[in-house]
């Protein structure tokens with residue numbers, strides 16, 4: 001019996017992405033209707049970092065009917081690697097097919113790669129990993145929700161969200177259209193030299209999350225300092241960390257140093273029907289979490 005690894009907290013990566021595309025995380029969202037396509041720039045691969053080491057017995061790869069027969073050829077002949085050890089090669093797959101692949105020798109590791117090595121469009125709709133955990137489980141990261149905005153709440157004036165605070169007393173912040181405790185950021189780190197460790201998510205959009213560190217407080221005037229990628233799949237739109245926006249009439253904070261307002265936080269208006277989000281996409285919801293002990 002195959003036992004599939006829980007990929008809820010796993011991080012997906014890719015060689016490159018087709019413009020206008022869903023994010024890499026859609027390959028592990030348990031929805032065969034959401035698919036990801038690489039672009040032609042680099043030898044195509046998609047990979048996933050598992051939350052802990054596993055002995056990998058195999059993978060299940062799904063191409064749903066959302067992938068054209070022509071694009072499906074871009075995955076045909078794929079390989080599987082576990083921490084650099086190739087355990088399956090030249091696997092055939094066609095459009096609208098679910099393929100169970102055995103991983104020869106059941107290698108141990110925490111990164112599983114599916115690729116072709118060819119500079120072509122490579123589609124994937126779902127990947128499941130059949131394996132068993134090795135060693136002690138990695139401690140779970142504690143993420144605290146500190147900001148949430150849906151496109152239904154564009155009211156972020158200084159009177160509606162005084163001092164970066166909104167619905168701070170909510171018993172269910174994850175259900176609010178507008179929620180912010182960004183005024184409490186300094187109380188969530190030991191001192192101003194310690195970087196914030198943020199995770200920004202775009203629920204319901206298919207746009208990949210961004211996880212990064214920065215030392216500057218996004219609510220305080222000035223440039224982003226101490227920026228460091230942790231897990232950033234797409235910087236499209238000009239990602240450079242969060243700081244007060246240079247277009248204050250559009251949004252209070254954004255993630256681009258230039259004149260764009262992508263990665264908007266406290267957006268005061270919509271762009272193409274949504275909030276300017278990650279990867280130069282428009283999104284219905286944005287959430288920021290901070291890592292806490």
Ligand SMILES: [Ca+2]
Pocket residue numbers: 026027028029030031032033034035125126
């Ligand atoms: Ca999917």
